[in-house]
Amino acid sequence: MSELNALFRKRIGFPENEEITFEALDIILEKTAKNIPFENLCILEKKTSDITKENLINKILVKKEGGLCYELNSILYFFLIENGFNAVLARGVIFENATQNYLTLGRTHVTILVNHEDQQYLIDTGFGGNLPLKPVPLSGEPITSNNGEFRIKKVNSEHGNYVLEMKLKHKNIAWKIGYAFDSKKPIHDVSEFNEIQTIIAEHQESPFNKKPIITRLTTGGNLTLTNTSFTQWIDGIVTKEEIDNSSFEELLKQHFDITH
Incomplete structure (x- = not known):
């Protein structure tokens, strides 16, 4: 293999x-x-x-x-x-x-x-x-x-x-x-x-060169992290919290296993 x-x-x-x-x-x-x-x-x-x-x-x-x-x-x-x-x-x-x-x-x-x-x-x-x-x-x-x-x-x-x-x-x-x-x-x-x-x-119209966006699917929905918010969809219920830079690093590691 x-x-x-x-x-x-x-x-x-x-x-x-x-x-x-x-x-x-x-x-x-x-x-x-x-x-x-x-x-x-x-x-x-x-x-x-x-x-x-x-x-x-x-x-x-x-x-x-x-x-x-x-x-x-x-x-x-x-x-x-x-x-x-x-x-x-x-x-x-x-x-x-x-x-x-x-x-x-x-x-x-x-x-x-x-x-x-x-x-x-x-x-x-x-x-x-x-x-x-x-x-x-x-x-x-x-x-x-x-x-x-x-x-x-x-x-x-x-x-x-x-x-x-x-x-x-x-x-x-x-x-x-x-x-x-x-x-x-x-x-x-x-x-x-x-x-x-x-x-x-x-490109100036590129949606991906302005701010970080990280997303992945979960069993009940998905998670999306940016530098200002963390959004969770769980079985149709959405929760969105505003975050700061230190929270961004913590959430990146906790939910996406990425050390930045």
Whole structure:
């Protein structure tokens, strides 16, 4: 077993000797979402590294940090490939529901497409608190997970040929657009994501270069930490507390196991 395969299993708490079938992906996705946070600390501290397999192993599996979509989905992609899956990476554009427009940063979202028994599925562990937690078929059939309902809609736009839609548990009554993505331009070389990292780090409209945001899923909901607040969703009940810098460091260690 490769170093990546063994370390990834250890990080998410999945047995080293257990085969990963397509049916087991629900468990893998849930464990990944609970154990590897979505966070932008390296961007803010200007401590980014080139996007390579080795650097991702070091950052996420050795140093036990989290990351953004292009890091989290890249490391999961490598893990899936190591376990015999037919997977590729794809790029997408995030939809801003507050403004009802797509972000103007270009295709800066990274997701995964998996082929299984002549069907294609979207898999995403890098979309903050909006994770499907299960493979979502591109055929349009909706799936339901602990995080809500998710489906893929076929579209043809400048942003891609499919859209991920979601109804988050306890949060959305109607379907909302998550992002558009392009299945016709599969990516196998993660070095392409250095361009995304640069945009995320430097673009004035990037949502991730202004203040820290750290989030991960929990059994009953999710946790989100910024430098001014700590928000917990537990079974549909939200509690939000204002915090200061010292509380930020304590909560980062306590809830996300990151020493800053």
